[in-house]
Amino acid sequence: AVANEAGAPAKPGEGKVTQPVERKGMIDTQPPRGTRDFPPEDMRLRNWLFGEFAAVSTAFGFEQFDAPVLESEELFVRKAGEEITEQLYNFEDKGGRRVALRPELTPSLARLVLQRGKQLPLPAKWFAIGQCWRYERMTRGRRREHYQWNMDIVGVPGVEAEAELLAAIVMFFQRVGLTAADVGIKVSNRKVLQSVLTQYGVPPESFAKVCVIVDKLDKLPREKVEEELRALGVAASTIDGVLGALQLRDLEALAALLGPESEAVAELRKLWELAAGYGFQDWLVFDPSVVRGLAYYTGTVFEARDRAGQLRAICGGGRYDKLLATFGATDNTPMAGFGFGDAVIVELLKERGLLPAPGHRVDDVVVPLDGALRPAAAGIATALRRGGRSVDLVLEAKKMKWAFKHAEKLGAARLVLVGTSEWERGAVVVKDLAKFEQKEMPVAELTAGAAPPPAA
Numbered sequence: 410a411v412a413n414e415a416g417a418p419a420k421p422g423e424g425k426v427t428q429p430v431e432r433k434g435m436i437d438t439q440p441p442r443g444t445r446d447f448p449p450e451d452m453r454l455r456n457w458l459f460g461e462f463a464a465v466s467t468a469f470g471f472e473q474f475d476a477p478v479l480e481s482e483e484l485f486v487r488k489a490g491e492e493i494t495e496q497l498y499n500f501e502d503k504g505g506r507r508v509a510l511r512p513e514l515t516p517s518l519a520r521l522v523l524q525r526g527k528q529l530p531l532p533a534k535w536f537a538i539g540q541c542w543r544y545e546r547m548t549r550g551r552r553r554e555h556y557q558w559n560m561d562i563v564g565v566p567g568v569e570a571e572a573e574l575l576a577a578i579v580m581f582f583q584r585v586g587l588t589a590a591d592v593g594i595k596v597s598n599r600k601v602l603q604s605v606l607t608q609y610g611v612p613p614e615s616f617a618k619v620c621v622i623v624d625k626l627d628k629l630p631r632e633k634v635e636e637e638l639r640a641l642g643v644a645a646s647t648i649d650g651v652l653g654a655l656q657l658r659d660l661e662a663l664a665a666l667l668g669p670e671s672e673a674v675a676e677l678r679k680l681w682e683l684a685a686g687y688g689f690q691d692w693l694v695f696d697p698s699v700v701r702g703l704a705y706y707t708g709t710v711f712e713a714r715d716r717a718g719q720l721r722a723i724c725g726g727g728r729y730d731k732l733l734a735t736f737g738a739t740d741n742t743p744m745a746g747f748g749f750g751d752a753v754i755v756e757l758l759k760e761r762g763l764l765p766a767p768g769h770r771v772d773d774v775v776v777p778l779d780g781a782l783r784p785a786a787a788g789i790a791t792a793l794r795r796g797g798r799s800v801d802l803v804l805e806a807k808k809m810k811w812a813f814k815h816a817e818k819l820g821a822a823r824l825v826l827v828g829t830s831e832w833e834r835g836a837v838v839v840k841d842l843a844k845f846e847q848k849e850m851p852v853a854e855l856t857a858g859a860a861p862p863p864a865a
C-alpha cells in the first residue's frame with residue numbers, strides 16, 4: 410500500500426501518493442482480486458471473440474459506441490433489490506462525487522440517448538463491447554469484472570426489434586460453430602407475469618420487485634422465493650398462481666390462461682412468426698419462467714442457455730420501454746437490447762472444442778548480418794511494413810542460425826537477410842520458409858508493394 414506522510418497505510422480517500430515506501434522485496438504481480446490480465450496469448454483469444462461480436466453487429470448495420478467505465482452512481486441506483494445494484498462497485502471520489510464502475514452498459518446508452526434528445530435519428534441501432542464491474546464479497550470467489558457485448562435498438566416499439574436482436578445472437582452462435590442442439594434461447598414476456606399479478610390484485614408498483622424475486626427461481630429454493638414474495642406482501646395464493654403460470658410450456662396454454670386479447674400472447678406469436686422468417690425458430694423455446702433479473706424490462710425477455718443446462722446464461726436481454734422515464738424523460742422511447750458476457754461463452758466453446766488458439770505470427774523477419782547494415786535493414790522493414798507486411802526487425806547483432814530459429818518460432822513466411830556483399834549489388838537474400846527455398850532478390854523487387862512514404 411502507498412503510505413501517507415505518517416507512514417501509516419493510506420485510508421480510502423487519503424490515497425495521496427507521497428514518497429514511495431522503501432520496498433521490501435517484489436511487488437505483488439497478480440492483478441487486483443476478481444480481475445484478469447490479458448497477456449498476449451489470452452488477448453489474441455479476446456480479440457478473436459470481440460472480432461466476432463463486432464462482425465455480427467456490423468452485419469446488422471449497427472454503429473459502435475462507448476462511454477466511460479466510471480459513471481455517476483445515480484445512473485444505477487434502483488430500488489428493486491437487483492443483484493447488479495446491490496453489488497455496485499461504487500465510491501466517493503476525491504471531489505466528493507458519488508461514482509460507480511458501470512455494472513452494465515444499458516444505463517450509459519440511455520444517458521447518451523437522452524443527451525442527444527431529438528437530435529438522435531430513430532431508429533438507432535447501437536452496439537458496444539465494454540468492461541463492466543461488480544463488487545462482490547470474494548467469499549464466492551467470482552470475478553469482479555467482465556466484458557459485455559451489447560446490441561440495442563432505440564425507437565422501434567414492435568417485436569421486430571427483438572426478432573432482429575435474436576437473429577444477431579443466432580448468427581454469432583452459428584459463426585463460432587454452435588448449433589440449436591447446443592444452445593436454446595428461452596423467450597417469454599413480462600406481460601405474462603404482469604397479467605397474472607393483475608388478476609391477483611397485486612399493485613403495479615410491486616411489479617419490478619416481484620420480477621427480480623421470481624427471477625431467482627432457478628438459483629434459489631422455491632420456499633426462499635416464496636418467503637421473499639411474502640415479505641413483499643404477495644399473498645400465498647397469488648404466489649401459487651404466479652408459479653403455476655410459469656410452469657406453462659406452450660403458447661396455446663398461455664392463451665387459454667390469459668385469454669385471446671392478451672398482448673403477451675400476441676407479441677410472442679408475432680415473434681415466433683418473424684423467427685420462422687429469419688430461419689432461427691429452432692433456437693427458440695417458449696419458457697414463461699424466464700423473467701431476467703433486471704428491474705427495467707417491460708415486455709419480451711430472453712436468455713440463451715446451453716441445452717445441457719450446465720452453465721449460467723450465455724446472454725440475455727429484452728424490451729425496456731420505460732427506462733428513459735426513470736431518468737426523468739417526459740416521453741417514453743421504446744428500447745430493446747441484450748448483454749452478452751465474455752466468460753460463459755468461452756467456457757461453452759472450450760467444452761465443445763470450438764475454442765480457436767490463434768498463434769502469434771509475423772510475415773517477415775528482417776535481420777542485418779552486419780551492424781553497419783542496420784540502417785539499411787530498418788529501411789527495408791519500413792518499406793515492407795508500408796506494403797502491409799507485419800515485420801519483426803531483429804534489433805541486436807545475431808547470427809544467421811539464431812535468426813532462422815527466431816523466424817520459425819514467429820511462424821514467419823520469409824526471412825530477409827541483409828548481407829554486405831548482396832547489399833553492394835542492391836540486393837538481399839530472401840528465404841522462403843514454407844518452400845525452403847532461398848534466393849537473392851533486388852531490394853526494389855522485394856519492396857515493390859510498398860506504398861510511398863507519406864508526403865512531408
Ligand SMILES: OCc1cccc(Br)n1
Nearest residue numbers: 541542543552553554555
Ligand atoms: O453479469 C453480472 C456482472 C456484472 C458486472 C461484472 C460481472 Br463479472 N458480472
